[in-house]
Amino acid sequence: MTDLMPIWEVFVRPRNGLAHKHVGSLHAGDEELALQAARDVYTRRNEGNSIWVVRSEHIAASDPDRAAENFQPSADKVYRHPTFYSVPDGVENL
Amino acid sequence: MYSQGLLKQDTAAVESEEFLAAFQDRIDAEEKIEPNDRMPAAYRKTLVRQIGQHAHSEIVGMLPEGNWITRAPTLKRKAALLAKVQDEGGHGLYLYAAAETLGVSREKMTGELLAGTAKYSSIFNYPTLSWADIGAIGWLVDGAAIMNQIPLCRCSYGPYARAMIRICREESFHQRQGFEIMTRLSQGSSEQKSMAQDALDRWWWPSLMMFGPHDAASRHSEQSMKWKIKRFTNDSLRQKFIDAIVPQAEYLQLKIPDPELKWDPERNDGAGGYAHGPIDWDEFRRVLKGQGPMARERLRARREAWETGAWVREAALAHADKRDRQRAQVA
Numbered sequence: 001m002t003d004l005m006p007i008w009e010v011f012v013r014p015r016n017g018l019a020h021k022h023v024g025s026l027h028a029g030d031e032e033l034a035l036q037a038a039r040d041v042y043t044r045r046n047e048g049n050s051i052w053v054v055r056s057e058h059i060a061a062s063d064p065d066r067a068a069e070n071f072q073p074s075a076d077k078v079y080r081h082p083t084f085y086s087v088p089d090g091v092e093n094l
Numbered sequence: 095m096y097s098q099g100l101l102k103q104d105t106a107a108v109e110s111e112e113f114l115a116a117f118q119d120r121i122d123a124e125e126k127i128e129p130n131d132r133m134p135a136a137y138r139k140t141l142v143r144q145i146g147q148h149a150h151s152e153i154v155g156m157l158p159e160g161n162w163i164t165r166a167p168t169l170k171r172k173a174a175l176l177a178k179v180q181d182e183g184g185h186g187l188y189l190y191a192a193a194e195t196l197g198v199s200r201e202k203m204t205g206e207l208l209a210g211t212a213k214y215s216s217i218f219n220y221p222t223l224s225w226a227d228i229g230a231i232g233w234l235v236d237g238a239a240i241m242n243q244i245p246l247c248r249c250s251y252g253p254y255a256r257a258m259i260r261i262c263r264e265e266s267f268h269q270r271q272g273f274e275i276m277t278r279l280s281q282g283s284s285e286q287k288s289m290a291q292d293a294l295d296r297w298w299w300p301s302l303m304m305f306g307p308h309d310a311a312s313r314h315s316e317q318s319m320k321w322k323i324k325r326f327t328n329d330s331l332r333q334k335f336i337d338a339i340v341p342q343a344e345y346l347q348l349k350i351p352d353p354e355l356k357w358d359p360e361r362n363d364g365a366g367g368y369a370h371g372p373i374d375w376d377e378f379r380r381v382l383k384g385q386g387p388m389a390r391e392r393l394r395a396r397r398e399a400w401e402t403g404a405w406v407r408e409a410a411l412a413h414a415d416k417r418d419r420q421r422a423q424v425a
């Protein structure tokens with residue numbers, strides 16, 4: 001076990017019109033080999049038509065311990081949703 | 095390494111009673127646990143062990159079938175078998191990647207497999223003596239694996255559940271191609287039919303052992319069920335498997351090698367099911383421990399693959415390094 005192979009995250013776009021979606025990770029020496037390996041490992045059955053790979057260490061992530069302060073405030077801002085507002089009876093196209 | 099390394103954060107938890115209760119509440123509410131979440135050390139350890147063994151099983155599982163690729167009877171069978179073995183390699187990789195999100199390195203897991211200290215499913219320590227074994231493996235071994243794996247798609251650990259969804263989707267063809275081989279052989283000449291029977295005779299009991307020890311003797315079951323890593327007990331999955339397979343064997347007009355196998359109307363809460371004879375757990379333990387010539391052969395083959403592939407890994411890294419340096423000079 002000499003040097004460690006870098007880890008890459010793999011994103012696949014199922015078809016044009018959709019965004020690339022994370023599907024998993026793999027080890028490869030460089031981006032070219034990572035793309036080839038991703039094709040073999042993650043797209044054996046028409047899963048997509050485009051692949052992105054990115055070194056795992058280049059991704060920054062939010063801290064799950066701070067998920068409450070980051071994401072819960074959006075739950076108590078009900079006025080951001082259309083259902084917060086009342087529409088008078090008989091008024092349409094609103 | 096996958097989200098685990100994203101913030102380089104420490105996800106070890108201080109396991110106070112409050113923390114453990116809150117963790118269990120999340121599990122009970124069917125919330126998935128993701129790599130950066132805090133989790134009890136024992137939860138992590140259980141998953142690393144289970145996912146690692148599962149990954150090793152996929153990788154070692156390529157060997158018994160790989161044995162027949164060059165001797166497949168037709169081009170169609172050869173193409174199907176190649177695709178199946180390639181899938182198994184892929185499944186091993188999905189699973190290693192899922193285990194890595196828990197902080198264990200690929201190098202460590204590979205090292206443990208090659209050193210013979212990691213376990214893999216005992217089923218792969220049996221030899222594939224005839225072409226009919228490829229049929230029996232697809233039908234019985236993949237059938238048992240699917241039974242075990244479908245509930246894992248709902249495992250509480252997100253990356254493992256996602257890997258299992260991909261695996262289950264891909265495995266459905268594995269069992270069907272095996273059953274098709276068995277169908278063809280069992281409708282063929284008397285020689286072909288006896289090949290099919292011989293394969294069923296040899297693979298039946300090892301397949302039942304794939305579900306693991308009886309519930310009363312299963313060390314890890316209770317806690318794994320509580321954490322929703324496992325959803326069903328070993329015995330209930332084994333029962334489901336037998337009930338599914340017996341009618342299929344009748345269709346093939348093959349005889350399941352268990353004189354005590356009989357319909358029991360009391361099983362499955364009165365819905366009925368098949369009772370079976372005793373399983374030879376001494377054999378299970380012997381094979382699992384890696385006794386016997388096939389176990390040595392499996393590890394020899396894995397070590398050879400690792401050693402003869404070393405130059406490829408070294409060349410890939412050297413090439414990446416050289417190009418990085420060239421780019422740095424240009425910049």
